[in-house]
Amino acid sequence: MSETSTNVMTVRGLTKSYGATSVLQGVEFSVARGEVHALLGGNGAGKSTMIKIITGAVSKNDGDIRFFDEDGRERSETEGRAKVAVVHQELALLPHLTVAENIALPNHRKGMGLFRRTAAAREAFESLRMIDQGFAATCLHRPVGSLSLHEGQMVEIARALSSGAELILLDEPTANLTALETERLFTVLRKLTGENGLSVVFVSHRMKEIRQIANVCTIIRDGRTVVDRQAINELSDVAIIEKMGQVTASHAVERTRLSAVTFDASSATNTLTIQEQGFKLELRPGTILGVAGAPAGPAMLIDGLTGAARSKRWTVARAGWPDRLQSPRQAARLGAGYITGDRAHKGVLHSLPIIDNVMASRRVVRGAAIAGGSEGAECLDLLKALKVRAASVWDLPNTLSGGTQQKLLIARWLGVPSRLLVLEEPTRGVDIGTKREIYQLIRQMAASGTIIVWWSTENVELLEVCSRVVAFDTEGRCAGVLAQADFSEEKLVTLTGMAA
Template identity: 30%
Template sequence: MEVKMKAVTKSFGTNSVLRGVDIDLNGGEIHALMGENGAGKSTLMNILTGLHAYDSGEIIIDGTETVYQNPKEAEEHGVSFIHQEMNIWPQMTVVENLFIGKEIKNKLGWLNTKEMEKKAKAVFEDLGIQLDLHLEVQTLSVGQQQMIEIAKALMTNAQVLIMDEPTAALTEREIETLFKIIMNLKQKGVAIIYISHRMEEIFKISDRITVMRDGVSIDTTMTKDTTVDEVVRKMVGRDLEDYYPEKTSKIGEVIFETQHLSKKGIFENISFTVRAGEIVGFSGLMGSGRTEIMRAIFGIDTLDSGDIVFENETIKIKNPNNAIEKGIGFLTENRKDEGLILDYSIKENISLPSIDGFKKRGLIDTTAEKDFVQLLMKRLNVKAQSAELAVSNLSGGNQQKVVLAKWIGIGSKVLILDEPTRGVDVGAKREIYQLMNELADRGVAIIMVSSDLPEVLGVSDRIIVVHEGTIAGELGKSEATEEKIMSLATGGY
């Protein structure tokens, strides 16, 4: 299938999102679509699949001008979109999610459960997924849920497959599996539009790259004929210096320590320290227990045993309120469900943990609250027309900045960042790294969980590797390599 989109424009009210975009796609091609958050990439793909109508331009598929009325029609004609934000039903099982709206029935009209399970197992085998089909999806990790989304799309026999940040929640091993599947689909003639902010992935897997900036297609080039620096320059309109800004903060005394933390069946004997001004990276495969350790420290989940020492005092954290009161902040890996209240405004999200500080005689000092929020928005470069805008209207990168702003606002002394740059563009990533360095300069102790090995290596002062619920090893910045981290993460030495 061949697709051409010519001079496509789209506005939402007075907001012009696409101002003239050209892109073409050939069968058996992996075409990377790149741009900063808010460049219009997802809107363009939503137009292709019929979710939004475009204002002007044309879409030509296999030589014929084509307009799909909705995503279901597009899918029926072989165009499938795997969205960055997962479309799952948490309380339904894995197999129910795979076949929702596409149930297989027998002659009597009853669900043919055995046939659905058979097809699901076949797709899972191709993907290298080992999951109980009868588990409720809400019990699975973000990475496992992402693999289900990919499996759903592959079950439609798509001829055009759009992937929006498909590896954001996957481990290195899962990414390698996905890449094998993508290359297999390419050999079968499937055309793939691949949206990602991970440069190493783009240059590893794509044939061509189209760069968008501010709703306009800037350039399309063969991947082999360009460089990372050139792509970044086209994306942001300027040269971007080193991705990982130099960290100059002085590392002080230990201010946070865990001693023999355990939770039966999840992790055991977790002991580590973090010093003032230090960034400690946590690495490991998906399911290794990294996130579960952080959730227990913050009081979301309960501990079976072990102690937490903060500023030389053993403390008890029974719930997140206890953690916040002590000066511990936690940016969760799932910002949509756990980090933000999407229907609330930017102002409400940022000020929520600090709201008691604005109370005077039982009433909120709205002027002080407004000034507080504006200061943080300016410092973190949150791009929005107003602090009153619902946070659901922001791009992924700006949403992440809002989550960071609320934890900075309470003056966190220990800040846990779980996948802080997931789904964030290259420009916003550097801003987040720079902010982490500035916080470290102020003496904040930072714990960063990340599945992105270059990020772990580029940002951390020390790296702790988790394997099957235990600490497999610790590496200093000077000795750490991707090979050493992966060796520890997979049970080696």
Template identity: 55%
Template sequence: METAQKVGGAGTVPAAGEISLGRPLIDAVKVEKSYGATRVLRGVSFQVRAGEIHALMGGNGAGKSTLIRIITGLTPRDAGDIGFASAKAGGSGPIIAVVHQELALLPELSVAENIGIVHAKSGLSQSSRRRMRDIALNALRLIDAAIAEEIVDLPARKLSLHEGQIVEIARALSTGAEVLLLDEPTANLTAGETAKLFSVLKRLARDEGIGIVFVSHRMREIRELCDVCTVLRDGVTVANATPLASLSDGEIVQQMGQSTHRSGPQLKRRQRSPEGTPVELVGPDSVRMEIRPGTILGLAGAPAGPTGLIDPLVGAGKGPGWRLAGDGFGESFPSPAAAARAGVGFVSGDRAAKGILSQLPIVDNVLAARRVRDKRRIVGAAERQECSDLVSALKLKAGSIWDLPASLSGGNQQKLIVARWLGLPLRMVVLEEPTRGVDIGTKHDIYALIREMADAGAIIVWWSTENVELLELCDVIFAFDTDGRPKGFLPDERFTEDGLAELTGMAA
């Protein structure tokens, strides 16, 4: 790690072990970055101070992840300076730990190895392996004691997205770093795990003077956790380390250049079921769900998603329990392609592994569902127009539709896999966390589009870990507990956050 003497100026030198709060551990000055003709960071200055929890905010594509990658040296900058200083006397630069927006685990190594490898002193002797495993277990327990033992010896490739996220966070926490850079760490966590993470982070900032940078599109989390915020808008700093207490939600949203103004269809839940021939989902323990076309069914609770239900719905395998019955749907689809041709759309929660076609340009990604359905491949002028329309419907920020998806920010990649199902005549759409990483402004556009699809007669099956969004939009909610066991429908008179938390067994 680089060190820089210019940071902090000529203050008094703290005694050994003492922490000087408020001194910048990282001082980035006028950082510039362009990708081709796109100017991503246009002179961004950003400081991280000891003991603060600093929200880094901005819409999708504003430059947050790029700034984090530049600070850690993963991406080279075009211009600007970055200084590093340790708050601890005698230290060189601070140790910096990062949780990147997309998971970065070594798939063939075990969880213990992924977390503990940085602690292994010399080779991997028996005792050093045992020590590594202990470090990993302790770090995992900070976030989720229930799964720590279960996953510690598994190879990382066997983890669900949710478990992988916990491992990433545990690894960052275990390093004893003086600076933590967390790029949307909570996107795959349950409310309970998020609460645990927050209490750990608050303790680290308060008691140990750790400087923390936190990226999230959830205003509630920002308010609960952070002290100050820096807001980026199209690569420019529009608020710099401003105390959060001095800004209203509206002011922040406005600074980001977004609006939560809702246009289009009414986004309230429907009290009565629409007409139409129902489709039946039949689960284990004689659980039955009858859903009519036009209904938005929310699935809540299971932290990794109820795959046993979702997989058979989208032709991705016959789950152990659930099957589909009624109205010509048959038992299950032989493949996702067959499901797509029968009018069943699927937005996977694991966009990197199961959503994005990483070797194909944006245009092919957007048109993928149409290609499967119509068995066509060549992009003509009409299709180009269709692609552009879908891209603008979701405010998808892309350089060119011929670029690869890797050139998109996280939230914009998410919009890509949602866009491909828009405007198609669908009978059912299965959504796993469709708004994961999507900014505040576009979230409501996606909600409106989901409602539109339902109004056009599709059955919407929507799994989310964000109970609030389910409660806001779903007509009915079916709950699972944290182990994925079905718990039943949320009764109308209990259609609240408390009611849902109780039914899923996640009440605080």
């Protein structure tokens, strides 16, 4: 049997340019039936663009994409794309429709009768139940607009699984999932690839997860294929990072204009106290507090710290602050910054240029409504520090990759004299090298006296960077605090009740 007859798709010589910017330069890529294939590359390497071309969302300049049925016969491009489902890095859900309606959408037919709608809801439930039975039972008829980012991610994945596709393209599918939800997803994918012959393209920057689920990998760098279909166990993490053109953990990030503001760590007036029923935690300047666990508990804590509190459960106290922060604007002007994990809907200002995105927090803090004369140079310094390559600061953010857009959110608070910075999945969708740069920047901010509160679903990065970690269980209750001397992933798993 030829290689082509075992493939569900082959891509040969794929090119794509936007004006003078060349994104793909002759990419080679093939996916065999029944495999999980890791597509790897740094931010801006061209992964998301290739996925959009495969699905027909973006046109190619040149190259060849072929689809094949289970007998090895070539399908037409239209027929082949009908057998492809995709979960994009940024969610594509209709907020006014219910969870069930969003999942059933790919199979929707105009004039669908009551019987078919009932059957569609039942099928949607079964797809969602494979990932999280409790969520499926309670949220099937809720509007998607009422869901958290992490719940929306599960809906996206369930929709892909229910579509009847033979090839599923998953672009950072676990970025908003807990460890337990990720393991459930992997169990489903292993079953579908092993028993049903489903093929999966898995895009992620989380090396542990890549090794857990993928059979082979392809690595693209600067729009070119540098590793074509190599077994994942034949490459070390270091080798993969080098092939991607990434930096090692010892790389030192370039410094930018960090604030010279310092705080007296021993002064009680600079201490931040957060508490709920029976729980109290004092954070002194320079503390990096990790937050682990399912979203319910961390979300309420974050709301309290950023002035967006929908719940009165958590109280936040600091000398010179009101008893309760009333709004994000008030929090920002008092020195409390926030980087959201939902960059598509709550973070990036899509209709405004890069400079407005980067300078937004400074303008709120300074009370400025329009750009100042020095902002251009300040913005360029910040972009340089985070290695953001943009043709102009006046370009729109959608000219950048998803991971690079995440850097814009980091840049907003870099160097702003903040007393508190709340981070919600700050490394979501960024490559390994950029993660290390963000870790270093966070340490620099803490060294200048900022209190960092950091929620992440990646226990490993919390253990690497934080001085303490507060853990929440699956019911959203505070389960305990680990000091640095007691850190271990096993202890975090026990406290949060979630698999590693």
